[in-house]
Amino acid sequence: MKRFLAAAAALTLLTACGSSDGDDAAEAGQPTTVRVGFSAWPGWFPWQVAQEQGLFAKNGVTVELKYFDSYTDSLTALSTGNLDANSQTLNDTLSSVSGGAKQTVVLVNDNSTGNDQIIARPGIDSVADLKGKTVAVEQGTVDHYLLLLALQKAGLSEQDVTVKALLTDAAAAAFLAGQVDAVGAFAPFTTTALGLAGSKAIATSADFPGAIPDHLVFEADFVKDHPKEVQAMVDTWFDTLAWIKDNPAAAVGIMAKKGGVSDADYKSYDAGTTIFTREQNLAAFESGQTPANLDFQAKSIAKFLVDAKLVDEEPPLDGLLDATFVKAAT
Template identity: 70%
Template sequence: MRSRPLTRLLTAILCAVGMLGVASLSGCSETGASSASGKITIGFSAWPGWNVWQVAQEQGLFAKNGVEVELKWFDVYTDSLNALATGAIDANSQTLNDTLMSVSGGAKQTVVLVNDNSTGNDKIIAREGITGVADLKGKKVAVEQGTVDHYLLLLALAEAKLTEKDIELVPMATDAAVAAFAGGKVDAVGAFAPFTTTALERPGSRAIATSAEFPGAIPDHLVFKADVVRDRPQVVQGVVNTWFQTLAWIKENRDGAVGIMAKRNGVTVEDYKTYDSGTTIFTRQQNIDAFTPGTTPQHLNHQARLAADFLTSTGLAKNPPNLDGLFNDTFVKAVPE
């Protein structure tokens, strides 16, 4: 979840905007989502803030809001990004950084809902003997380049007056990075839940930095293809309404909801409960506040500028993403109070 091999994503984006000539030569898929019909297809993957969709489906709440939704689960988060970029699905649950990466490549996408902020479930985890970020100088740190955990690592290094040049960065996919850390091959790793659970099983390991220390830096969203938002706003509204009704159901049926979400993520109920404080699900008012332009960490436009700088300064994105029209607060504002 929440990691991205950049070459695959770039190919998908170029396919979506018609910049690669022949589909059969470029690897582009000709299969699209059924946006012309009544059904909407939403992608999601293994992150605590996105399991709410599973509850909505199992409790029949999409139908109660007049929308026909097909949920598509992705074992590999990257595949969900590619699916949205190529139009194979209508919407996806994804991070701000990944949305900006797609937009910088020419994809037309619109953020309509803030699912959550990571408030601890993204972590930099180090071996025994490393007690703080400053101790990472000269050490091997595994992380998937371009991911939110790479971003978190750079934020933590900067706070400790270090840069990426002060460590030995070992670029690896998140699951492989965690395996390398657990096997003693690297000194530290950047990862997200539920992979953090595996990393912390290494004897003596500890989290030396988490997303809780950088409020607002890692927001997660529901992102639609821009044409769906334009052409089918009533469907988008029904999906957004369903999200908040599902949150209300979860509040009243906590044990049942946790059971559903833990099963979807393939973890125990006990492990799932440990993720609660590390993912802050946004209320309607928190959504409205986040969409409102401003210059503090709670504002999406502010975080988008910071994340865009990260993507371009690291060379992950060649062009700055166009932020005009990226955030649409119409739907959260229209949710019945």
């Protein structure tokens, strides 16, 4: 993970210094296309609805929406300047920031309330039973973080298990094939993993309320240079939630198709992903001392990343959270 972050920081510098092509970046204040990434997670599939229903255009913003089969690739794309914004978790944002990336959270898409899971084969009934076992997980990302939280709560550490580093889709497939004892995965890949007869979730994000918030994260300079486009993206999000509320069957059909699952499977994810309204966004951005407050979570996650040796030092938090656009949303 440290090598990845160092490489990402170096590539960011190369991207910034190595191009003089006027097409590579629009001038500050001038209209520009927003390159936005998202990947397979129930809290981010609404972006597909926004695209198919013309809601970006309704809000006067031109968007190049990019879907990533690999969540890690989307993180890399934002850190290396190949995206202007990405849908990603708070802890993965902090990991990138610790490597030198300048990123700003402008919107809470959702909180994971069960759709991130540690799933184990039959005979493993608790996290404590993982001692000496092999767990497949996408290293350095949110479900690795969930695994570490669960191990810590059970009185264990990462040294008590063997971590097999695989992309999340490959990790779920390896577990289904019986190649590992447990897997850390997020929906919709949890559906794949739970296809193993007798398997079950032994820890989920519901056990750690507020620990896994998901966001729309921009490259920090883009926010300063193109606030109108950022505002339009935030406005589009809330318009999309309204459209989904008014057209639930059609919305599920769009999102399930993008996720490669049935409508029924997609509906089963509802309780495990709590989509945030504007009011919930405003509350989350308020400074406070509870897991519901983003600044509290950011400090907690930053410390955990260092303690778990995922990063060398706590990332700077100045400029990380910007509630301006949520406050201005209608």
